[in-house]
Amino acid sequence: MTSISMTVNGKPASGEVEGRTLLVQFLREDLRLTGTHVGCDTSQCGACVVHVNGEAVKACTMFAADADGADVRTIEGMANADGSLGTIQQAFQDHHGLQCGFCTPGMVMSAAALLKDNPKPTEAEIREYLEGNICRCTGYHNIIKAIQAASGQLTAVAAE
Amino acid sequence: MYNFEFTKPTSIADAVAALADEDAQALGGGQTLIPTMKQRLAMPGTLVSLTGIAEMKGVCRDGDSLAIGGATTHATVAAEAGDYPGLAAMAAHIGDPAVRNRGTIGGSLANNDPSACYPCAALASGATIVTNTREIAADDYFQGLFTTALEEGEIIINVKFPIPEKSNYQKFVQPASRFALVGVMVAKYADGVRVAVTGASEEGVFRWTAAEEALSANFSADAIAGLSVDADGMIGDLHGTPEYRAHLIGVMTKRAVAAAA
């Protein structure tokens, strides 16, 4: 067992993990942050996307021990301080960007990573960025719309 | 997955020492190795993470070459290899953003997946693979499916890419895996053109020498219009027949030449 500590959603978190403990396991099973989902466990679906030092990564394909000392952000850290939905989350609700919601945590974390680097992405850029996030319900159109809205490009969407 | 010891050294010397144990294996971004370990196809006793080694990270201009640290992620290459635009664009289309934020050039070249993009870029560039013990020319490095010149415990520290006058990588994406069904990299140097092909051959990445000769004489898509690749020895699977892949090589090469910048 190895002792690890990291910052998760702004708060210190630590624990004892095996070498093989995945970051997603540590988040879900040890820290009980079950918002991060495991859809495939084979690095394909993106339901497990979290930010490690500001970068989107698949938490099912990173060892917890490799995130020792890192700054981690999960879907639980995306709400506003008063508990209301953050801008991207609210846009997903407003634009029906989810149905079952299973993929949504990963979608929101990927969207946040995209908007950080590219605050006004085109539709094509959003679609390309979400290549590693699979949704079985929505058909993607409303997810794209939600991200366009969250980026303040609502009028462009409404005009279509 | 079987359990193992995890270590994360901060220097090449410490990593090499840790890898001297025959049960130890290097870990780059884990984007290939972790899925493999989940399937219990690999069972190292110790994993030595290379991503904490600062001297193995980053892109640096070195005369007419670009030197890329072995633990540099695809995302960093996409963002920082602007001096070699064909290489930056290749890195920008590997997998998806989350894979690119973790996956490394050293991991990709060490793995030598027959459908991977980096082996194609390294071979087309005549790159030099610098390890902890020696320098290996790309022409000698790739030795067939998942096989390279690397010895047990040897790690890729750096990769030197001579910068071409013009280049382009064309990838026909296999949409389920996001790897290349067929990928072709064309690089035009003062002393000739190099063309490398990934995804197609049962022997792994290879140079299409007939196209290289034709393009060295006349760098235009028309120059290879009459050439074709023999379907013999090409991969056939549910995604495409050997004939289909052989045909795609010609198409992708022409596109790469037309797009080369």
Ligand SMILES: Cc1cc2nc3c(=O)[nH]c(=O)nc-3n(C[C@H](O)[C@H](O)[C@H](O)COP(=O)(O)OP(=O)(O)OC[C@H]3O[C@@H](n4cnc5c(N)ncnc54)[C@H](O)[C@@H]3O)c2cc1C
């Ligand atoms: C969904 C998905 C899509 C992908 N799409 C593509 C694609 O389109 N094109 C493509 O080329 N690849 C693709 N990949 C693979 C990806 O690029 C991997 O990151 C890469 O092949 C392996 O790099 P890594 O750093 O993750 O290595 P790891 O998985 O950590 O290691 C792979 C192997 O290399 C060894 N190793 C790692 N670093 C070194 C080093 N510095 N020196 C010596 N040995 C080392 C390890 O011991 C292991 O055997 C994809 C992966 C996924 C999960």
Ligand code: FES
């Ligand atoms: S659970 Fe991580 S990519 Fe699907």
Ligand code: FES
């Ligand atoms: S909303 Fe159900 S998987 Fe995306």
